[in-house]
Amino acid sequence: MLQVRVKPGVEKKLKSRFPWVYRKEIASYSRTPKKGETVVVRDFSGKFLGYGYINPDVNIAIRLLSFDKNVKPTPELIKKRLKKAYEYRKSLNIPSNAYRLVHSEADFLPGLIVDVYDRWVAVEFTTYGMEEYKQTVVETLIELLQPEGIYEKINEFSKKVExxxxxxxLLYGHVPEEVVIQEYDLKFYVNIPEGQKTGMFLDQRNARYFLRTLIKGGERVLDVFCHSGGFAISAKKAGAGEVIGVDISDLALELAKKNEKLNGLEGIKWVEANAFDFLKEQHKKGEKYDIVIIDPPSFAKNKAAVPNALRGYKELLVRGLHITKPGGILAIFSCSFHITEQHLLEVLQDAAYDTRKVLRVRAKTYQDLDHPWILQIPNTLYLKGVWVEVLD
Ligand SMILES: C[S@@+](CC[C@H](N)C(=O)[O-])C[C@H]1O[C@@H](n2cnc3c(N)ncnc32)[C@H](O)[C@@H]1O
Known part of the structure; x- marks a missing residue:
């Protein structure tokens, strides 16, 4: 097996179970590495640190699969980890038949995402090394879930990088264009083959439910970046008055309209628009809302993109605060690891200063529990939300 020594000091983070070795942290190879192969990682003096797989062409060159000399990275290990991930999800009593079964590093399966939508499964391999285990993953999913179909989704960013x-x-069986899943007492159509990510943003399940608890009746609610209508439909179900959902994707809005009907609801206004333009126009018109939800896509895929992303957030928040009624609620989310909770709080403060508002924090929400967060792997916490009450 290829032996890799890391530079002095790098062993500390690996001993604390952080599973990445950056290319620049590698001191030497025992021979020329091959993309995707299994490696033994050693400290500078040669002591064993762990086993992983390597892609020497990328920044995160090695992802560790085991920190135990006796636990080698084999298909058996992948199978065992998948089973553990499944056991964990079963223990959560998720109020839905759609859930994240594997959340990459957070399930000790770096480079693998698996989302279950009732009897269908979407998988995403985001690293070259994990792609090598595709057959094992598919076979184990069939054994564990007996699904009707498994569909492989591609993350274009990872495809290019890795x-x-x-x-x-289609990796197994058949997957229809649309499947219906249930979340609490709501139903949603999910288009696995054509939809964004694996089909639905399951990570916001708890936040969508939290929104329902804020509705007393008759509120005017704006769901910006609404995708297939999750927040808007949750609000309407809970008794909101006028509800507007805005998204740039016609496919997402088509699903949103169907989802509204599927739940026996009516009257939600769906607007196909760029959220930035839409908010600007609403501000200009002097429109006011009781609740404004702003759930944008990831604006920062890496550190270098953070300053630009923060400018985007500032613009969204200034407009959002202007159109929130006194005493109303605004929620802002970041689904990028690089835009942290602290960033959100700072931009909120900045926008509050510009708009002369005082903000009372009502809640913070995070990705739902089927998207685990391992404390030692900060990157596993990616979705943060801050809910503020807007005071004059
Ligand atoms: C994180 S998802 C929102 C998930 C949604 N809140 C839910 O609960 O399902 C982000 C959405 O923003 C949309 N989007 C991306 N850029 C946009 C833009 N400039 N204006 C409006 N929508 C945009 C995408 O189509 C996607 O549906």
Whole structure:
């Protein structure tokens, strides 16, 4: 097996179970590495640190799969981890038949995402090394879930960075264009083959439910970046008055409209627009809302993109605060690891200063529990939300 020594000092983070070795942290190889192969990682003096897989072309060159000399990275280990991930999800009593079964590093399966939508499964391989285990993953999912179909989704960003070989394709059985899942007492259509990510933003399940608890009746609610209508429909179900959902994707809005009907609701206004333009116009018109939800896509895929992303957030928040009624609630989310909770709080303060508002923090929400957060792996906490009451 290829032996890799890391530079002095790098061993500390690995001993605390952080599973990444950056290319620049590698001191030497025992021979020329091959993309995707299994490696033994050693400290500078040669002591064992762990086993992982390598992609020497990328920044995060090694992802560790085991920190135990006796636990080698084999298909058996992948199978065992998948089973553990499944056991954990079963223990959560998730109020839905759609859930994240594998959350990559947070389930000790770096480079693998698995989302279950009732009897269908969407998988995403985001690293070259994990792609090598595709057959094991598919076989184990069939054994564990007896699904009707498994569909492979491609994350274009990872494909480009890692040089992945996979294509969007059916891996097993059949997957219809739309499946219906249930979340609490709501139902949603999910389009696995054509939808964004794996089909639905399951990570906001708890936040969508939290929104329902804020509705007393008749509120005017704006759901910006609404995708297939999750927040808007939750608000309407809970008794909101006028509800507007805004998204730039016609496919997402088509699903949103169908989801509204599927739940026996009516009257939600769905607007296809760029959220930035829409908010600007609403501000200009002097529109006011009781609740404004702003759940944008990831604006920062890496550290370098943070300053630009923060400018985007500032603009969204200034407009959002202007159109929130006194005593109303605004929620802002970041689904990028690089835009932290602290960033959100600072931009909120900044926007509050510009708009001369005082903000009372009502809640913070995070990705729902089926998207685990491992304390030692900060990157596993990616979705943060801050809910503020807007005081004059
Ligand atoms: C994180 S998702 C929102 C998830 C949604 N809140 C839910 O609970 O399902 C972000 C959404 O923003 C939309 N989007 C991306 N850029 C946009 C823009 N400039 N204006 C409006 N929508 C945009 C995407 O189509 C996507 O549906």
């Amino acid at each position: 040089g992945l070989r996979g294509e969007e394709q």
